[in-house]
Amino acid sequence: MPTYDQDIIRLLQEKSYKKVWTFAGGKGGTGKTAMTANIGIALATMGYHIILVDADLGGANLHTILNIKRPKLTLSDFINRRVESLYDVLLNTPSENLRLISGGSEMVGLANIPYQSKVRLQKHLERLDADYILLDLGAGTNYNTLDFFVLSNEGFVVCNPEPTAKINAYSFLKSVVYRLIEREFKKGTRINEIIVNEGKNNQNGSLAIPELLRRIYKVDPISTTRINRRLLRFRPKLIMNKLRRFSQEKEGVQLAQLTEKYLGIAMHYSGMVRDDPHVVDSSEHMMPFVLQFPGCGASKDIYKIIGELGIEDRLGRFDANRSRRLGRYIKSERRYWYH
8 A cells, every 4th residue: 555655756756847937028128038939949959848928918929039930820819719728829849849829919909808818828828738838928017917927936037237127127026016915815905905005006106015014014914924925935037138248247136136125025136148149140030049059158148047047958968068069959959940
Protein backbone atom coordinates (compact mmCIF):
# COMPACT_ATOMS: atom_id res chain seq x y z
CA MET A 1 0.00 0.00 0.00
CA PRO A 2 1.50 3.39 -1.00
CA THR A 3 2.65 5.60 1.83
CA TYR A 4 1.62 9.22 2.26
CA ASP A 5 5.05 10.39 1.06
CA GLN A 6 4.84 8.16 -2.02
CA ASP A 7 1.43 9.61 -2.85
CA ILE A 8 2.83 13.16 -2.58
CA ILE A 9 5.77 12.28 -4.85
CA ARG A 10 3.41 10.77 -7.42
CA LEU A 11 1.19 13.85 -7.41
CA LEU A 12 4.21 16.13 -7.79
CA GLN A 13 5.44 14.10 -10.74
CA GLU A 14 2.06 14.20 -12.45
CA LYS A 15 1.38 17.88 -11.82
CA SER A 16 2.12 20.36 -14.61
CA TYR A 17 4.31 23.22 -13.42
CA LYS A 18 3.87 25.53 -16.36
CA LYS A 19 4.42 29.20 -15.70
CA VAL A 20 2.40 32.07 -17.11
CA TRP A 21 4.46 35.20 -17.67
CA THR A 22 2.94 38.51 -18.67
CA PHE A 23 4.96 41.31 -20.31
CA ALA A 24 3.93 44.96 -20.10
CA GLY A 25 5.38 48.45 -20.21
CA GLY A 26 4.19 51.71 -18.77
CA LYS A 27 4.18 53.22 -22.26
CA GLY A 28 4.57 52.18 -25.87
CA GLY A 29 7.99 51.69 -27.42
CA THR A 30 9.75 50.04 -24.48
CA GLY A 31 10.34 46.87 -26.49
CA LYS A 32 8.01 44.55 -24.56
CA THR A 33 6.84 42.72 -27.69
CA ALA A 34 10.40 42.07 -28.84
CA MET A 35 11.25 40.97 -25.30
CA THR A 36 8.33 38.53 -25.25
CA ALA A 37 9.29 37.04 -28.60
CA ASN A 38 13.02 36.74 -27.95
CA ILE A 39 12.71 35.30 -24.45
CA GLY A 40 10.14 32.85 -25.80
CA ILE A 41 12.40 31.69 -28.62
CA ALA A 42 15.41 31.49 -26.32
CA LEU A 43 13.46 29.22 -23.96
CA ALA A 44 12.34 27.11 -26.93
CA THR A 45 15.96 26.61 -28.03
CA MET A 46 16.69 25.39 -24.50
CA GLY A 47 14.17 22.58 -24.87
CA TYR A 48 11.09 24.11 -23.26
CA HIS A 49 7.61 24.04 -24.83
CA ILE A 50 6.53 27.65 -25.24
CA ILE A 51 3.28 29.35 -26.22
CA LEU A 52 3.32 33.06 -27.07
CA VAL A 53 0.00 34.91 -26.73
CA ASP A 54 -0.57 38.31 -28.29
CA ALA A 55 -2.92 39.95 -25.79
CA ASP A 56 -2.23 43.52 -26.92
CA LEU A 57 -5.82 44.50 -27.71
CA GLY A 58 -4.76 47.90 -29.01
CA GLY A 59 -2.30 46.77 -31.64
CA ALA A 60 -1.51 43.09 -32.02
CA ASN A 61 1.82 42.66 -33.82
CA LEU A 62 3.62 39.75 -32.19
CA HIS A 63 3.16 37.67 -35.35
CA THR A 64 5.03 40.25 -37.45
CA ILE A 65 8.14 39.99 -35.26
CA LEU A 66 8.05 36.25 -35.93
CA ASN A 67 7.60 36.85 -39.68
CA ILE A 68 4.30 34.96 -39.59
CA LYS A 69 1.17 35.99 -41.46
CA ARG A 70 -1.85 36.69 -39.28
CA PRO A 71 -3.93 33.50 -39.21
CA LYS A 72 -7.65 33.37 -39.90
CA LEU A 73 -8.45 32.52 -36.28
CA THR A 74 -7.05 34.71 -33.50
CA LEU A 75 -7.49 35.48 -29.82
CA SER A 76 -10.45 37.72 -30.64
CA ASP A 77 -12.32 34.70 -31.99
CA PHE A 78 -11.91 33.02 -28.62
CA ILE A 79 -12.87 36.11 -26.60
CA ASN A 80 -15.94 36.68 -28.81
CA ARG A 81 -16.83 32.96 -28.45
CA ARG A 82 -16.61 32.12 -32.13
CA VAL A 83 -14.42 29.24 -31.00
CA GLU A 84 -14.66 27.38 -27.70
CA SER A 85 -11.02 26.56 -26.97
CA LEU A 86 -7.66 28.28 -27.19
CA TYR A 87 -6.44 25.16 -28.98
CA ASP A 88 -8.67 26.25 -31.88
CA VAL A 89 -6.53 29.37 -32.38
CA LEU A 90 -3.15 27.86 -31.57
CA LEU A 91 -0.66 28.23 -34.42
CA ASN A 92 2.48 26.22 -35.08
CA THR A 93 5.71 28.05 -35.87
CA PRO A 94 8.90 26.87 -37.63
CA SER A 95 10.22 25.89 -34.19
CA GLU A 96 8.82 22.60 -32.92
CA ASN A 97 8.91 23.95 -29.35
CA LEU A 98 7.20 27.26 -30.05
CA ARG A 99 3.54 27.99 -30.79
CA LEU A 100 1.61 31.25 -31.14
CA ILE A 101 -1.83 32.64 -30.42
CA SER A 102 -2.14 35.74 -32.55
CA GLY A 103 -4.10 38.84 -31.56
CA GLY A 104 -7.05 40.05 -33.61
CA SER A 105 -7.24 43.41 -35.33
CA GLU A 106 -10.95 43.76 -34.56
CA MET A 107 -10.07 43.99 -30.87
CA VAL A 108 -8.48 47.40 -31.34
CA GLY A 109 -10.18 49.98 -29.15
CA LEU A 110 -11.78 47.55 -26.73
CA ALA A 111 -11.11 49.44 -23.52
CA ASN A 112 -12.53 46.81 -21.24
CA ILE A 113 -13.76 43.35 -22.20
CA PRO A 114 -16.16 41.68 -19.73
CA TYR A 115 -14.51 40.38 -16.59
CA GLN A 116 -16.00 36.93 -17.12
CA SER A 117 -14.21 36.75 -20.47
CA LYS A 118 -10.93 37.36 -18.66
CA VAL A 119 -11.73 34.60 -16.16
CA ARG A 120 -12.53 32.27 -19.05
CA LEU A 121 -9.23 33.15 -20.73
CA GLN A 122 -7.32 32.40 -17.54
CA LYS A 123 -8.97 28.99 -17.17
CA HIS A 124 -8.19 28.06 -20.76
CA LEU A 125 -4.59 29.24 -20.45
CA GLU A 126 -4.21 26.83 -17.55
CA ARG A 127 -5.35 23.99 -19.81
CA LEU A 128 -2.73 24.60 -22.50
CA ASP A 129 0.10 22.09 -22.75
CA ALA A 130 3.29 24.14 -22.33
CA ASP A 131 6.15 24.76 -19.94
CA TYR A 132 5.88 28.54 -20.26
CA ILE A 133 3.06 30.73 -21.59
CA LEU A 134 4.14 34.29 -22.40
CA LEU A 135 1.54 37.03 -22.86
CA ASP A 136 2.43 40.25 -24.68
CA LEU A 137 0.18 42.98 -23.28
CA GLY A 138 -0.76 46.43 -24.44
CA ALA A 139 0.72 49.66 -23.13
CA GLY A 140 -1.09 51.88 -20.66
CA THR A 141 -3.28 51.22 -17.65
CA ASN A 142 -6.69 50.23 -18.97
CA TYR A 143 -8.46 47.43 -17.11
CA ASN A 144 -7.67 44.86 -19.80
CA THR A 145 -3.93 45.35 -19.41
CA LEU A 146 -4.08 45.48 -15.61
CA ASP A 147 -6.24 42.37 -15.31
CA PHE A 148 -4.15 40.42 -17.82
CA PHE A 149 -0.94 41.44 -16.06
CA VAL A 150 -2.08 39.93 -12.75
CA LEU A 151 -3.00 36.64 -14.41
CA SER A 152 0.53 35.88 -13.29
CA ASN A 153 2.16 36.74 -9.97
CA GLU A 154 5.43 36.96 -11.90
CA GLY A 155 4.71 39.51 -14.61
CA PHE A 156 7.55 41.41 -16.30
CA VAL A 157 7.67 45.18 -16.66
CA VAL A 158 9.91 46.27 -19.53
CA CYS A 159 11.36 49.75 -19.00
CA ASN A 160 13.84 52.06 -20.73
CA PRO A 161 16.37 54.30 -18.94
CA GLU A 162 14.66 57.56 -19.93
CA PRO A 163 13.05 59.41 -16.97
CA THR A 164 9.58 59.39 -18.57
CA ALA A 165 9.78 55.63 -19.13
CA LYS A 166 10.68 55.03 -15.48
CA ILE A 167 7.87 57.29 -14.30
CA ASN A 168 5.40 55.47 -16.54
CA ALA A 169 6.65 52.08 -15.34
CA TYR A 170 6.17 53.13 -11.71
CA SER A 171 2.71 54.54 -12.45
CA PHE A 172 1.77 51.32 -14.21
CA LEU A 173 2.84 49.23 -11.23
CA LYS A 174 0.93 51.50 -8.87
CA SER A 175 -2.21 51.03 -10.98
CA VAL A 176 -1.63 47.27 -10.95
CA VAL A 177 -1.33 47.18 -7.15
CA TYR A 178 -4.48 49.25 -6.70
CA ARG A 179 -6.35 47.00 -9.12
CA LEU A 180 -5.05 43.94 -7.29
CA ILE A 181 -6.23 44.99 -3.85
CA GLU A 182 -9.43 46.63 -5.09
CA ARG A 183 -10.55 43.28 -6.50
CA GLU A 184 -10.12 41.67 -3.07
CA PHE A 185 -13.20 43.48 -1.76
CA LYS A 186 -16.67 43.77 -3.25
CA LYS A 187 -17.93 47.13 -4.44
CA GLY A 188 -19.93 48.99 -1.85
CA THR A 189 -18.02 47.59 1.11
CA ARG A 190 -16.29 49.98 3.49
CA ILE A 191 -12.79 48.73 2.61
CA ASN A 192 -13.44 48.99 -1.13
CA GLU A 193 -14.62 52.58 -0.67
CA ILE A 194 -11.44 53.46 1.25
CA ILE A 195 -9.27 51.90 -1.49
CA VAL A 196 -11.08 53.73 -4.29
CA ASN A 197 -12.03 57.07 -2.72
CA GLU A 198 -9.29 57.74 -0.16
CA GLY A 199 -6.56 55.82 -1.95
CA LYS A 200 -6.81 55.67 -5.73
CA ASN A 201 -8.93 58.78 -6.29
CA ASN A 202 -7.50 60.92 -3.50
CA GLN A 203 -7.75 64.62 -4.38
CA ASN A 204 -4.03 65.05 -3.71
CA GLY A 205 -3.05 62.10 -5.89
CA SER A 206 -3.26 58.39 -5.16
CA LEU A 207 -1.82 57.43 -1.80
CA ALA A 208 1.32 55.39 -1.34
CA ILE A 209 0.27 51.85 -0.49
CA PRO A 210 1.79 51.84 3.05
CA GLU A 211 -0.27 54.96 3.89
CA LEU A 212 -3.41 53.37 2.43
CA LEU A 213 -2.83 50.26 4.55
CA ARG A 214 -2.46 52.39 7.67
CA ARG A 215 -5.87 53.94 7.03
CA ILE A 216 -7.45 50.55 6.41
CA TYR A 217 -5.83 49.14 9.56
CA LYS A 218 -7.62 51.74 11.71
CA VAL A 219 -10.95 50.46 10.36
CA ASP A 220 -10.27 46.74 9.92
CA PRO A 221 -6.91 45.14 10.86
CA ILE A 222 -8.00 41.78 9.45
CA SER A 223 -8.47 43.29 6.00
CA THR A 224 -4.99 44.79 6.21
CA THR A 225 -3.58 41.32 6.86
CA ARG A 226 -5.55 40.01 3.88
CA ILE A 227 -4.08 42.68 1.60
CA ASN A 228 -0.55 42.08 2.85
CA ARG A 229 -0.85 38.37 2.15
CA ARG A 230 -2.03 39.10 -1.39
CA LEU A 231 0.83 41.51 -2.01
CA LEU A 232 3.35 38.97 -0.73
CA ARG A 233 2.27 36.55 -3.47
CA PHE A 234 2.68 39.23 -6.12
CA ARG A 235 6.34 39.37 -7.16
CA PRO A 236 6.72 41.20 -10.49
CA LYS A 237 10.02 41.43 -12.33
CA LEU A 238 11.76 44.33 -14.04
CA ILE A 239 13.83 44.26 -17.22
CA MET A 240 15.67 47.38 -18.31
CA ASN A 241 15.82 47.53 -22.11
CA LYS A 242 17.84 49.59 -24.60
CA LEU A 243 20.55 50.52 -22.12
CA ARG A 244 23.30 52.63 -23.69
CA ARG A 245 25.67 52.24 -20.73
CA PHE A 246 26.04 49.39 -18.26
CA SER A 247 26.06 51.98 -15.48
CA GLN A 248 22.37 52.59 -16.23
CA GLU A 249 21.59 49.24 -14.63
CA LYS A 250 21.59 50.92 -11.23
CA GLU A 251 18.49 52.84 -12.34
CA GLY A 252 16.62 49.56 -12.60
CA VAL A 253 17.73 48.56 -9.12
CA GLN A 254 16.62 51.94 -7.78
CA LEU A 255 13.21 51.60 -9.45
CA ALA A 256 12.76 48.18 -7.84
CA GLN A 257 13.65 49.67 -4.45
CA LEU A 258 11.12 52.49 -4.90
CA THR A 259 8.32 50.05 -5.65
CA GLU A 260 9.05 48.17 -2.45
CA LYS A 261 9.10 51.36 -0.39
CA TYR A 262 6.01 53.06 -1.81
CA LEU A 263 3.96 50.20 -3.31
CA GLY A 264 4.60 47.51 -0.74
CA ILE A 265 5.66 44.88 -3.26
CA ALA A 266 8.98 43.11 -3.73
CA MET A 267 9.90 43.60 -7.39
CA HIS A 268 12.85 41.57 -8.61
CA TYR A 269 15.33 43.26 -10.94
CA SER A 270 15.95 40.55 -13.55
CA GLY A 271 18.58 42.26 -15.67
CA MET A 272 19.05 44.37 -18.76
CA VAL A 273 19.28 44.23 -22.54
CA ARG A 274 21.70 46.67 -24.09
CA ASP A 275 20.95 49.09 -26.93
CA ASP A 276 22.24 46.98 -29.82
CA PRO A 277 22.06 47.94 -33.54
CA HIS A 278 21.49 44.26 -34.34
CA VAL A 279 18.05 44.57 -32.75
CA VAL A 280 17.02 47.16 -35.33
CA ASP A 281 18.56 45.13 -38.15
CA SER A 282 16.62 42.03 -37.14
CA SER A 283 13.33 43.92 -36.80
CA GLU A 284 13.71 45.15 -40.39
CA HIS A 285 13.83 41.49 -41.45
CA MET A 286 10.91 40.65 -39.11
CA MET A 287 13.06 38.12 -37.30
CA PRO A 288 13.82 37.86 -33.55
CA PHE A 289 17.41 38.91 -32.89
CA VAL A 290 18.23 35.79 -30.85
CA LEU A 291 17.69 33.85 -34.08
CA GLN A 292 19.26 36.19 -36.59
CA PHE A 293 22.19 37.39 -34.48
CA PRO A 294 22.70 34.83 -31.68
CA GLY A 295 26.18 36.12 -30.92
CA CYS A 296 25.25 39.79 -30.55
CA GLY A 297 25.27 41.54 -27.19
CA ALA A 298 21.47 41.75 -26.91
CA SER A 299 21.11 38.00 -27.48
CA LYS A 300 23.67 37.26 -24.79
CA ASP A 301 21.73 39.55 -22.46
CA ILE A 302 18.54 37.59 -23.09
CA TYR A 303 20.19 34.30 -22.14
CA LYS A 304 21.77 35.95 -19.11
CA ILE A 305 18.34 37.09 -17.91
CA ILE A 306 17.03 33.54 -18.33
CA GLY A 307 19.99 32.23 -16.39
CA GLU A 308 19.40 34.76 -13.60
CA LEU A 309 15.86 33.40 -13.33
CA GLY A 310 17.34 30.01 -12.50
CA ILE A 311 16.31 28.34 -15.76
CA GLU A 312 18.77 25.77 -17.09
CA ASP A 313 19.23 24.37 -20.57
CA ARG A 314 16.96 21.34 -20.50
CA LEU A 315 18.77 19.63 -23.38
CA GLY A 316 22.32 20.28 -22.22
CA ARG A 317 23.37 21.26 -25.74
CA PHE A 318 24.93 24.59 -24.94
CA ASP A 319 25.92 27.01 -22.25
CA ALA A 320 24.80 30.62 -22.67
CA ASN A 321 28.34 31.72 -21.88
CA ARG A 322 29.81 29.60 -24.69
CA SER A 323 28.61 31.78 -27.53
CA ARG A 324 30.25 29.83 -30.37
CA ARG A 325 28.50 26.61 -29.50
CA LEU A 326 25.27 28.54 -28.94
CA GLY A 327 25.65 30.25 -32.31
CA ARG A 328 26.11 26.95 -34.15
CA TYR A 329 22.95 25.53 -32.65
CA ILE A 330 20.87 28.64 -33.35
CA LYS A 331 22.14 28.68 -36.93
CA SER A 332 20.77 25.17 -37.43
CA GLU A 333 17.47 26.22 -35.85
CA ARG A 334 17.28 29.39 -37.96
CA ARG A 335 17.12 27.56 -41.29
CA TYR A 336 13.59 26.41 -40.48
CA TRP A 337 12.47 30.04 -40.18
CA TYR A 338 13.95 31.16 -43.49
CA HIS A 339 12.99 28.40 -45.88
